[in-house]
Amino acid sequence: MSLYPIILSQSTFKHKDSLKYPFEERGLQFGDGIYEVIRIYHGNYYLFQEHVDRLYRSAEAIKLNIPFEKEELSRLLLELIKRNKMTSDGKLYLQVTRGSAPRDHVFPKGVTANLYAYIEDLPRNLEALENGVKTISIRDSRWENCYIKSLNLLPNVLAKQEASEQGCYEAVLHKDGVVTECSSSNIYLVKDGKIYTHPATKNILHGCVRMAVEKFAKDLNIPFIEESFTLDDIPSADEMFLSSSTSEITPVIQVDDIVIADGKPGEITEKLQEAYVKDAKIEETKTKQMM
Template sequence: MSVYQNILTEKEFVDKDNLTYPFEERGLQFGDGIYEVIRVYKGKYYLIEEHLDRLFRSAAAVKINVPYNREELAHQLDELLKRNEIDKDAKVYLQITRGSAPREHAFPLNTPANLYAYVQDLPRKINLMKEGVTAISQPDVRWDWCYIKSLNLLPNVIAKQEAEEKGSFEAVLHKDGEVTECSSSNIYLVKDGSVYTHPAKKNILHGCVRMRVEHFCKEKSIPFVEEAFRIEDFQHADEVFLSSSTAEVMPIIKVDNQVIGTGKPGSITRVLQQSYERDADISEARSLFKAPSA
């Protein structure tokens, strides 16, 4: 995966090999920062407004001053793609921390935030989206403010590693059996034609793609029910899928030892995948649903 040379910082664009921070950096020492991962298709951002909205909400929630206003930051992110001549599928990682200062728990005074963003290649996971993936379940031991997209991700990392070690794509998180979300995605259960997902409260991330899934459901007259379900409900589910900026709309065909429905991606998941492709303006050549060659 390519990491491109030009990285956006709070002051300028720099070569990635020349980027350094002091060792007393609050993101490193406290996880005192926020971030976004923004999808790029053929050199164009997808859901950029939604990501910027969430970034500034997160910053306000943890009292970090973003070093650019919204318009300036959007311009700089566009410039990041231009300087790296991005014309393919990619992702941009953007991080803002409270800055660099002597290590004290209380906020440092008059310390500017540290901001950087970089772009990496990210091809679509076409084969996984066609065939579906498996997941494991794990207790949700994260803090209560998961709506803030903060750098405090150690519980997510451990859950994802458990899934990786068991040959699965994701870890489904639950609190006493009530499903919240996954280690790096939102999750949905389909039953009798309705899509169920945990309400957008403070204990889950309000995913940008999640908002589009809700919109797609309304477009297709599919009931979208913000109602928590439980681990044992997987045995009765017709379909299960997840969503994120990097996985799009991804079918889950098995959780732990429980096969979901027929063990294949379901019809509602397919409808939502098609809606996503149209919304993201993904060309036919890169579509899940392109016609077979003659």
């Protein structure tokens, strides 16, 4: 993936090669910060306001003062797209930390938060979307406030690495057999025409695409039930799928050695994918570009 050259640092646009933070940076030393990943289709953010709103909720949860109001930050992020002349599919990574200060566990006084954002190309993973992915299950060892999109991601990284080493796309996390989510996505089980997923508690990230999935299900008259399912429920599942900003709505065809139904993406998953494509205006944008 190619990194676009212009970086948003605080309220200034800089070339990526000129951006250097002091080594005493709380995000680096404590994981004391938050982040967002926003999907881009043909140069347009998808679920933009939802991501910005969640960023500010995460900031409030860890008592971090973002140095801009929502409207100003939104304007800067839109300007970042324009300055990079970005018109392809990609993603924005946005991070805010408590700032740079001498190392001390206690919050520093009089320090301004460090904020930066950058854009990368990210083509849609059509292979995974069309054919589904394999996953493993692994114990959820994360902290109790996963609803905060914080920088404390080491358990997620280790779980994702384990999945990768086993030739799988994702790691399905569970607490004593109760499935919570995946290392970097929300997870769903379909049974008898109903969608089941873990309730939006502090134990999972309240995904922006997850909220979209709930809306799509409602529009399609598919019951969306916020009720935990277990590893023992997986062998009898009719379908499974996961969702995130970078994975969209991806069918899950296997968990560990368990093949889901016939090992192919299910009907409900495909209907949700169609709704996603329509909502994100993916096909519409492609058509306009071809004309």
